[in-house]
Amino acid sequence: xxxxxxxxxxxxxxxxxGSASANGLIMQAIFRMGVxxxxxxxxxxxxxxxxxxYEIRVSGRGYTARTPTFDLMVALNPATYSKxxxxxxxxxxxxxxxxxxxxxxxxxxxxxxxxxxxxxMCNERFTGVRERILLxxxxxxxxxxxxxxMDTDVIRTLLKEKYSRKPALMDSNQKAMDLxxxxxxxxxxxxxxxxxxxxxxxxxxxxxxxxxxxxxGCVYAGATVGAWYPITPSTSMMEAFKGFCQKYRHxxxxxxxxxxxxxxxxxxxxxxxxxxxxxxxxxxxxPTSGPGISLxxxxxxxxxxxxxPAVVFDxxxxxxxTGMPTRTQQGDLLTCAFASHGDTRHVCxxxxxxxxxxxxxxxxxxxxxxxxxxxxxxxxxxxxMNDWMVPKLSWDDSxxxxxxxVLTAAxxxxxxxxxxxxxxxxxxxxxxxxxxxxxxxAYFTRGSGHNRFGVYTEDADEYTDVVxxxxxxxxxxxxxxxxxxxxxxxxxxxxxxxxxxxxxxxxEALDLLAxxxxxxxxxxxxxxxxxxxxxxxxxxxxxxxxxxxNRDAQLRSLITLDTxxxxxxxxxxxxxxxxxxxxxxxxxxxxxxLEKAA
Amino acid sequence: xxxxxxxxxxxxALQKNEIGLTRRDYEGAVTTLCAGCGHDSITAAxxxxxxxxxxxxxxxxxLSGIGCSSKTPxxxxxxxxxxxxxxxRMPSLVTGxxxxxxxxxxxxxxGDGDSLSIGLGQLxxxxxxxxxxxxxxENNGVYGLTKGQFSASADPGSTSKRGEANTMDxxxxxLLALTLGATFVARSFSGDKAQLVPILKAGLSHxxxxxxxxxxxxxxxxxxxxxTKSYAYTRxxxxxxxxxxxxxxxxxxxxxxxxxxxxxxxxxxxxWVRLRKVAENYDPKDRDHSYRYIRNRQxxxxxxxxxxxxxxDSKDMHEQLGTAxxxxxxxxxxxxxxxxxxxxxxQQRFR
Numbered sequence: 001x002x003x004x005x006x007x008x009x010x011x012x013x014x015x016x017x018g019s020a021s022a023n024g025l026i027m028q029a030i031f032r033m034g035v036x037x038x039x040x041x042x043x044x045x046x047x048x049x050x051x052x053x054y055e056i057r058v059s060g061r062g063y064t065a066r067t068p069t070f071d072l073m074v075a076l077n078p079a080t081y082s083k084x085x086x087x088x089x090x091x092x093x094x095x096x097x098x099x100x101x102x103x104x105x106x107x108x109x110x111x112x113x114x115x116x117x118x119x120x121m122c123n124e125r126f127t128g129v130r131e132r133i134l135l136x137x138x139x140x141x142x143x144x145x146x147x148x149x150m151d152t153d154v155i156r157t158l159l160k161e162k163y164s165r166k167p168a169l170m171d172s173n174q175k176a177m178d179l180x181x182x183x184x185x186x187x188x189x190x191x192x193x194x195x196x197x198x199x200x201x202x203x204x205x206x207x208x209x210x211x212x213x214x215x216x217g218c219v220y221a222g223a224t225v226g227a228w229y230p231i232t233p234s235t236s237m238m239e240a241f242k243g244f245c246q247k248y249r250h251x252x253x254x255x256x257x258x259x260x261x262x263x264x265x266x267x268x269x270x271x272x273x274x275x276x277x278x279x280x281x282x283x284x285x286x287p288t289s290g291p292g293i294s295l296x297x298x299x300x301x302x303x304x305x306x307x308x309p310a311v312v313f314d315x316x317x318x319x320x321x322t323g324m325p326t327r328t329q330q331g332d333l334l335t336c337a338f339a340s341h342g343d344t345r346h347v348c349x350x351x352x353x354x355x356x357x358x359x360x361x362x363x364x365x366x367x368x369x370x371x372x373x374x375x376x377x378x379x380x381x382x383x384x385m386n387d388w389m390v391p392k393l394s395w396d397d398s399x400x401x402x403x404x405x406v407l408t409a410a411x412x413x414x415x416x417x418x419x420x421x422x423x424x425x426x427x428x429x430x431x432x433x434x435x436x437x438x439x440x441x442a443y444f445t446r447g448s449g450h451n452r453f454g455v456y457t458e459d460a461d462e463y464t465d466v467v468x469x470x471x472x473x474x475x476x477x478x479x480x481x482x483x484x485x486x487x488x489x490x491x492x493x494x495x496x497x498x499x500x501x502x503x504x505x506x507x508e509a510l511d512l513l514a515x516x517x518x519x520x521x522x523x524x525x526x527x528x529x530x531x532x533x534x535x536x537x538x539x540x541x542x543x544x545x546x547x548x549x550n551r552d553a554q555l556r557s558l559i560t561l562d563t564x565x566x567x568x569x570x571x572x573x574x575x576x577x578x579x580x581x582x583x584x585x586x587x588x589x590x591x592x593x594l595e596k597a598a
Numbered sequence: 599x600x601x602x603x604x605x606x607x608x609x610x611a612l613q614k615n616e617i618g619l620t621r622r623d624y625e626g627a628v629t630t631l632c633a634g635c636g637h638d639s640i641t642a643a644x645x646x647x648x649x650x651x652x653x654x655x656x657x658x659x660x661l662s663g664i665g666c667s668s669k670t671p672x673x674x675x676x677x678x679x680x681x682x683x684x685x686x687r688m689p690s691l692v693t694g695x696x697x698x699x700x701x702x703x704x705x706x707x708x709g710d711g712d713s714l715s716i717g718l719g720q721l722x723x724x725x726x727x728x729x730x731x732x733x734x735x736e737n738n739g740v741y742g743l744t745k746g747q748f749s750a751s752a753d754p755g756s757t758s759k760r761g762e763a764n765t766m767d768x769x770x771x772x773l774l775a776l777t778l779g780a781t782f783v784a785r786s787f788s789g790d791k792a793q794l795v796p797i798l799k800a801g802l803s804h805x806x807x808x809x810x811x812x813x814x815x816x817x818x819x820x821x822x823x824x825x826t827k828s829y830a831y832t833r834x835x836x837x838x839x840x841x842x843x844x845x846x847x848x849x850x851x852x853x854x855x856x857x858x859x860x861x862x863x864x865x866x867x868x869x870w871v872r873l874r875k876v877a878e879n880y881d882p883k884d885r886d887h888s889y890r891y892i893r894n895r896q897x898x899x900x901x902x903x904x905x906x907x908x909x910x911d912s913k914d915m916h917e918q919l920g921t922a923x924x925x926x927x928x929x930x931x932x933x934x935x936x937x938x939x940x941x942x943x944x945q946q947r948f949r
Contacts, residue, residue, distance in 0.1 A: 031949070206948035220941070222934040224926035225697050227690075248936040256922040258929055260697040264690065265723040272683070272690025272720070273697065279681060280659070281927035282698030298684050392945055395938040401931055434927070435679035435695070436702045439656040444672055446682040456672075 005035050005060035007194035009072035009148075011140070012084045016048030019076075022137035023054040025158055026144060027387060030058055031207050032154045034199040038064040039207075039387045040580060045232065045325045051080045060199055064353075064388065065505035066580040071194045072147075074140055076118075081105040093192060095143065097136075114188055116143050121179045126172065135176035142180025149191035151198070152181070206392050210383035211287070213354035213393065214313055215240035217361025218285055219248060222401050223311070225284035227262040227273035229292060232325045233381040234315035237287040267292035271299040271310065278309045279445060281434040283365045283401070285311040290319045290332050293339060300374050301340025302447040307421070307432070307470070309368035309404070312336075313361070313377045315384040318578045327578025328381035330500055333554040336376040337528055343467060347477050348376045348528040352485075352503040353383060355390035356526075360482065362399075369404040371477045372432060380549075382501045382580040405431045412438035420445075420454035421466055428473030474529065481527025484534055492519040495541035496590070497534075497570075499525050499555050502547050502581045509586035520545070520590070528558065535563035538570070543597070545590055547573045549581055616652035624649045626673040631666060636788035636814030636829075637736050641673045643791050644705070644734075647798035648675060659695060659702045663688040663717060666743055667709030667736035667814075686717025689724035692731050693915070699925040700916055703802065704731040710751040711741050714769045718750075725778045725807050730914040732801040732808045735771050736788070738816035739827035746819040757824035770896070771811040772906055776889045781912035782808040783888070784842070784905045787832050788815065796871075797905055799844040803865035806912035813901065835901050839877040839891070842905035844869065863908055871905070882907055 013019040030037040044050035074095045075084045090110040098115025163170035228238045249258040264270035270286045277284035318324035319331045351357040368375040420443040433441030443454040451462035546556040553572040573589030612620035624645040655677035662668035664685035671680045741747040752764040782804045786794040801808030821828045888907045
């Protein structure tokens with residue numbers, strides 16, 4: 001297999017040394033050369049000092065999943081030398097700082113060492129401790145540019161764009177870039193067999209993280225109230241929302257904001273504010289992660305039972321408890337679907353990448369208001385915080401929010417009596433009113449037992465009547481959710497079902513399995529309650545693999561509960577160590593089960 | 599149990615306010631609280647205050663938590679939307695509702711369990727944000743619905759119905775509010791309607807968080823000898839320091855008090871609150887002084903009541919956030935969505 005435009009490399013540094021900006025530059029340069037690229041930031045729960053890595057996968061064929069081994073390692077953190085060198089494939093390369101002799105831990109006979117005196121060069125050329133440390137990163141980027149045959153014009157343009165207002169910084173960055181570039185050119189055979197070649201595969205694409213995309217979705221959906229409590233890995237979503245609102249929703253003439261961002265005292269208050277705002281007629285949301293969902297549970301039950309729209313983004317991280325806050329997982333599938341005590345069941349949307357995060361964010365508000373219920377958008381750290389290459393976001397200007405069945409003052413004027421929880425249309429969705437609209441629209445919103453008229457009750461039949469209608473309403477919502485993505489091929493008797501960010505790894509695995517003659521159909525669910533197609537797909541296959549990133553096969557449980565398809569038809573393939581899923585996890589899982597079955 | 603709806607037949611002779619409504623128009627469902635409950639007197643005072651201010655009931659939003667006190671929004675303003683949330687979390691609901699629709703007049707009703715135990719954090723932060731709401735803490739020192747446990751406002755030494763003495767110090771809502779920077783702090787007694795009604799009216803006119811702690815005896819679990827939240831004890835030991843007279847701008851301020859004892863505060867809506875000092879040397883515009891005064895009187899076993907503190911320059915949540923003067927929930931979609939051309943332009947940033 002040609003390694004041109006088909007390789008992966010990894011950069012190991014320490015947190016807080018400023019490598020993020022150099023790594024971003026490398027990503028962007030590759031992207032601007034028209035070559036598909038994905039970046040995964042593997043970072044610690046720490047501000048300064050602990051190890052951090054950046055993984056870049058270049059794939060002309062468009063594969064985006066994480067690879068567990070690398071063609072090239074840039075090892076700049078002595079604390080992780082042993083681990084880093086072990087991840088290089090046989091025949092691969094190691095770049096290290098040759099200011100100091102090669103560390104014994106980095107020595108491997110099947111790996112080519114590329115020593116570059118990064119510290120020495122930067123110390124000679126630059127003054128100031130901070131500058132020297134920062135520019136060392138740019139110098140390794142320069143060396144990579146030579147080794148991988150990056151377009152130097154592209155890099156020059158990027159630096160110009162980035163430092164257009166700071167010419168001094170642009171100069172020093174360009175110098176550092178040249179230092180690394182020229183050293184590599186003079187001392188190694190450039191480019192390496194793994195290298196880049198211009199393509200035209202990125203012109204309709206962008207590089208964006210899911211939190212930014214979801215925040216943009218909230219802006220476009222017309223959300224005006226955002227309440228939150230900072231929690232990794234969701235924090236950047238509200239920061240992005242704030243940035244977009246300041247750009248698009250701030251009136252310079254009057255100095256007025258057409259948004260309210262409330263940094264709450266905790267997640268209990270954050271969801272309370274969202275429910276209060278939804279009740280009063282604004283589109284409101286809160287971004288959080290697993291521990292936040294745990295805290296929100298009581299309020300979520302209130303919104304479900306009192307039928308108040310709310311949108312909750314769960315950027316999942318590794319649980320339980322504090323878990324590994326900077327690692328990814330799909331561990332909240334069950335907790336979101338059934339959040340709160342008593343009988344509850346919630347609408348969930350499962351984007352697979354930032355583009356879907358944008359689209360589903362908009363959709364979530366429509367569904368929440370149409371069905372008067374909380375809606376969860378479940379992404380994860382991988383989608384939320386990593387830069388993904390996705391097709392450009394598009395917007396239909398004819399879109400208008402679906403505010404659901406909200407009675408206006410004129411409509412209320414015309415009715416004799418308004419009853420909040422009466423199923424007038426027979427679809428399980430009652431009419432609601434907003435406070436302040438009309439004296440006839442007044443009712444009492446309560447989490448205590450109520451009948452179809454909204455009046456307090458402890459009567460068995462009256463209580464059952466309402467909760468049964470709500471169950472019907474949520475069940476009906478499945479038809480308004482994004483349909484599953486299904487890819488079938490002739491003769492396949494095996495199916496594979498997955499969710500969210502597993503998408504890329506699963507498709508890559510299925511391609512590789514097909515090369516070996518193992519044909520597998522693919523389905524990715526995108527909404528809960530599941531669409532009718534989900535059960536049909538499972539029934540149509542003799543055997544189904546359910547691929548997900550949690551220990552307890554939560555998706556498989558959810559599918560069985562929802563579709564009635566027996567557990568025996570669902571073989572579980574799981575990876576839950578905290579890294580994004582790789583194709584080999586899927587292949588190994590599938591093969592092991594197939595061998596066992598044979 | 600269901601709520602009994604009162605018939606909406608009015609005696610023709612009932613007095614009407616400026617918008618042609620009688621007091622009956624400000625009522626709600628029949629109370630299900632115990633006969634003689636202090637909370638019902640507060641409800642009556644609220645009805646009186648809203649009626650006197652000629653507020654259209656449907657422009658009010660009533661929010662509460664869980665507990666006896668939190669049931670009361672059902673018993674007034676039947677034409678106003680109500681929201682009975684979860685225990686201790688009403689402040690976040692009212693914060694969100696107010697963020698969405700600032701045109702409504704918000705009243706939050708809570709109790710000492712709701713506000714000073716399970717919801718202490720939310721109360722503190724709503725005060726800190728200065729959410730524009732009249733916040734009434736109906737304080738009886740006891741958990742009624744669960745039958746008689748001490749609450750965090752029970753005074754040390756106060757005994758339960760079974761004779762057990764409370765050993766822990768009380769959390770005093772007014773002192774708490776003062777330390778947190780509350781812009782309006784008052785204390786009253788459910789049995790003193792003459793004092794309570796003007797305070798409620800002033801609180802409704804205040805732009806910001808108007809905190810009113812109302813001692814409201816629980817006739818079933820905390821009205822015995824030995825309780826410091828009983829009718830008898832409160833009547834005997836409450837000392838009014840500042841009387842708030844609520845004066846609408848259309849009515850002349852008649853100076854029938856001794857010079858120097860009266861000061862007027864103009865509210866954001868043009869109404870005036872006339873503060874009449876009852877205690878000598880009390881300054882309701884001096885936070886530190888108010889705190890010290892209440893604390894010192896407390897040590898002497900006295901419950902200081904009246905409008906205890908009012909900030910002349912209160913900036914509510916919206917002013918701090920710089921939100922649009924029109925309610926966010928009323929903004930047209932076109933004013934919120936940047937559209938496809940902007941999206942195309944923006945995405946250059948992601949290339």
